[in-house]
Amino acid sequence: MNILVVTPFFKHDKNIASVRWTNISTRLAKKHNVIVVSQPHDDMDMSLDISKDDDGILVARINQKTAYEKFAVKYFGGATGDDWQTSTNSAEDEANKNEESFVRKMKNRVLFSSMKSKAKSYARYIVKNVIPKDIKIDVVISSACPFIEMLIGYELKRQLKCKWISDFRDLPFVNTDRHDEKIMKKIMQERLVYADAVISIAKKGIEYLSCDIVTDREKIHHITNGFSMADAREPIYKDDGVLHIVHTGSLYGGTRKADLFFKAAQLARQENPEFNYILECAGGNNETLIETAKKYGEENNVKNFGFIPREQALDLQGQADILLALIYKTTGSFSAKLFEYTLNKKPIICVSCGAGDDGEETGYIRELNLGIAVEQTNPDDVKLLCDYLLKQYELKAENLPLYFKPENSLISEYDHDNIVNKIENLCMSIV
Numbered sequence: 001m002n003i004l005v006v007t008p009f010f011k012h013d014k015n016i017a018s019v020r021w022t023n024i025s026t027r028l029a030k031k032h033n034v035i036v037v038s039q040p041h042d043d044m045d046m047s048l049d050i051s052k053d054d055d056g057i058l059v060a061r062i063n064q065k066t067a068y069e070k071f072a073v074k075y076f077g078g079a080t081g082d083d084w085q086t087s088t089n090s091a092e093d094e095a096n097k098n099e100e101s102f103v104r105k106m107k108n109r110v111l112f113s114s115m116k117s118k119a120k121s122y123a124r125y126i127v128k129n130v131i132p133k134d135i136k137i138d139v140v141i142s143s144a145c146p147f148i149e150m151l152i153g154y155e156l157k158r159q160l161k162c163k164w165i166s167d168f169r170d171l172p173f174v175n176t177d178r179h180d181e182k183i184m185k186k187i188m189q190e191r192l193v194y195a196d197a198v199i200s201i202a203k204k205g206i207e208y209l210s211c212d213i214v215t216d217r218e219k220i221h222h223i224t225n226g227f228s229m230a231d232a233r234e235p236i237y238k239d240d241g242v243l244h245i246v247h248t249g250s251l252y253g254g255t256r257k258a259d260l261f262f263k264a265a266q267l268a269r270q271e272n273p274e275f276n277y278i279l280e281c282a283g284g285n286n287e288t289l290i291e292t293a294k295k296y297g298e299e300n301n302v303k304n305f306g307f308i309p310r311e312q313a314l315d316l317q318g319q320a321d322i323l324l325a326l327i328y329k330t331t332g333s334f335s336a337k338l339f340e341y342t343l344n345k346k347p348i349i350c351v352s353c354g355a356g357d358d359g360e361e362t363g364y365i366r367e368l369n370l371g372i373a374v375e376q377t378n379p380d381d382v383k384l385l386c387d388y389l390l391k392q393y394e395l396k397a398e399n400l401p402l403y404f405k406p407e408n409s410l411i412s413e414y415d416h417d418n419i420v421n422k423i424e425n426l427c428m429s430i431v
Helices: 016-028 067-076 090-095 102-129 148-160 179-192 203-212 259-271 286-295 310-318 337-342 360-367 380-397 408-414 416-430
Strands: 002-006 033-038 049-052 058-061 139-144 163-168 197-200 220-222 243-248 277-282 302-304 322-328 348-353 371-375
Touching: 002 016, 002 148, 016 033, 016 337, 016 416, 102 148, 102 179, 139 148, 139 416, 148 163, 148 179, 163 416, 197 203, 197 416, 203 220, 243 310, 243 380, 259 286, 259 348, 259 380, 277 286, 277 310, 286 302, 310 337, 322 337, 337 348, 337 360, 337 408, 348 360, 360 371, 371 380, 408 416
Parallel strands: 002 033, 002 139, 033 058, 139 163, 163 197, 197 220, 243 277, 243 322, 277 302, 322 348, 348 371
Antiparallel strands: 049 058
């Protein structure tokens, strides 16, 4: 088969979002002809680069910003120029609690109109400049979010007259009354009618899509995210009597909170004055995490590495005793961080933030017995996590292995070797 993959991140070492389609594409390329269209490593790089990589994949890195995006980037900031439109600031929230401003609604309409135009021109450019003339594409796979990838997939199906699979790493919105989300939902309803298959990495995403977005339930498939077992590193342990806890990743403007963790650590020290730990963190918004630590008098136990390249973050994870995952529950999403953590063969503390039922990340941790999953809003979980920390610390203090008995047979199901088989079978079934 000739497969065209459109994904914003491919072999971007500093972006965890690149892992899914980097690993799947390189595996597909062993049996099929794969072409990947992605963004440049530098988002502001406007040059065109088309070349074959070490895995024999023709990779096109194209950044075609519209005049509207260039204007937004220049005068309003942000990497793509759309953040200032799709997110209100606190002042606007306060002024428009009941009704979004007319100006914002107009900006939303201009944004999505611009995205539709961009998708058409982008697809035309790909057809003309990227795909060899002697190749007939059988399947286009577009991976979103960002939302634009879905629109490009639709346009490529239309122009190439091939099959189209729309893969959602995350759903681009939750079901609210926000004006921009109403527009996105309507566009998805219009475009996904033409998809030959739709993938959600989260089970709840299937429920959401099948309600009133994708009318044919049989088109929707659950193919989860995963990891490459071949990338696993041998764990490293520090014999110093200190419990090393590592958190890597962004806190996304404070939606991912660490209050429960620091409450539990504070309680652990009250119950055992010798309790000694250090939280080593790397990523974005770590200032928020440090401010939270100060609230509970735990700031001396936090070491901030700031933003570091992904390879360094993986090295830091490898030196941990325990990995801390701060998750924000979102419908149709499943944090890729947990799959990255799983490769380290270390216990995981998963703190889920946000209202509602347990997220799918909670079920993943419990089913695979990877550590402990707690809820930020559940006060009883402070004591639960406190006991867990003390148990692991006591083992570390006695130079004994920490408690960690994962379900390895279940873990292997998430290897990209298994996931690529599902993708391949889906492609063959629609072709």
